[in-house]
Amino acid sequence: MSDPEDRLQYALAELDRHGRVSVQALAEHFQVSRETVRRDLKQLELEGHLRCIYGGGVKPRPNADEPIADRMRLNAREKARIGECAATLLRDNIKIFVDTGTTTLAFAKHLRNWPDITVYTNSLDIVALLADAGHPNLVAVGGDVRASYRAFMGPDPVDLVTRHLFDIAFVGIATVDSRFGFMDLGQDEANIRRALRKHSKQCVMLADSSKFGRQGSICTYEFRDVDILITDAPLKADFAAQMDQAQVKVLYA
Incomplete structure (x- = not known):
């Protein structure tokens, strides 16, 4: 041994x-x-x-997000389970926004079976996925293309979000810190996520367990800003207490 x-x-x-x-x-x-x-x-x-x-x-890479190809491989099984769990929140005839990211992409695969849902997204990969599937109610939220994120960023997506009200926003995040909450590494994605919180009836956070206990550089959400957190493993005691205090419903995939 x-x-x-x-x-x-x-x-x-x-x-x-x-x-x-x-x-x-x-x-x-x-x-x-x-x-x-x-x-x-x-x-x-x-x-x-x-x-x-x-x-x-x-x-x-502590000071930058990994390239999309590497991020796609990070905890792939866990992200698939999170995406499947998130799909249980869907219902017909709602309008949703799906944030860019590899975990939200895993979730978006389930949207191919929901043609009655109107889907807004700034993710190039989700647009391609659902367009190839012939999804009839897909809106690409355009803006400046950020190749490393494979997403539309900048002021245009934020402006569009502020002119809508979504039933559910399915969002991702870079890191989760017990003191500073849900954190990002770049200002563009943080701006979009903050706008989505204000213009969505429900905010659903998809975050695998590797995101917890790490610090980003931008404080995007306080814990109380999220309605439902979906993750793949039981939270450590400090995070569990924070979520309970903030009245965040936690679902384990």
């Missing part, structure tokens, strides 16, 4: 050399199960050494 500390140190060394580590390669090197390696990588993620992605881990 390999020593856990040896595995962690070896994984960190491989991360320094290559910028990423593979679950399969580590499992073969130490002759342990892939589940054991995943637990090791999750521990390193909680300590801030890496970000878990599908099949392994990559170095974190």
Whole structure:
């Protein structure tokens, strides 16, 4: 049986050399199960050494959001479960806004089965997904294209949001801090999300567990600004207490 500390140190060394580590390669090197390696990588993620992605881990980028291709692989299974859970909140003949992000994209896949819902989004990927599916009530919220986010940003989407009232806004976030709340790394996405809070009857936050315990650079929402939080794992005690105090309904996918 390999020593856990040896595995962690070896994984960190491989991360320094290559910028990423593979679950399969580590499992073969130490002759342990892939589940054991995943637990090791999750521990390193909680300590801030890496970000878990599908099949392994990559170095974190603390001062910037990862490219969309990398973010698509981060906690892909968890995001799929969150998207499925969020879809249970849907009903016919409502108007919703779906924020840009990989977790909201996982949710948007379920909208192909809801042609009676009017969908507004600033996400290029969600527009492409639903347009390809022939969704009859899709509105692309245009603006300045931000390639790294694959989204329309800037003042135009904010202006459009302020001229509408949405039944539900499904939003994402960069990080969740127990002191500062829901946080972003860029001003553009924070501005859109704040406008959505003011112009939606219900705000639903989709955030996988890797977002918690990390700080961003912009305070976007206080906890009380969110009506429903959907995540994939039980919250730690400090976050659970904050959500309870703020009267946020928490759903676990």
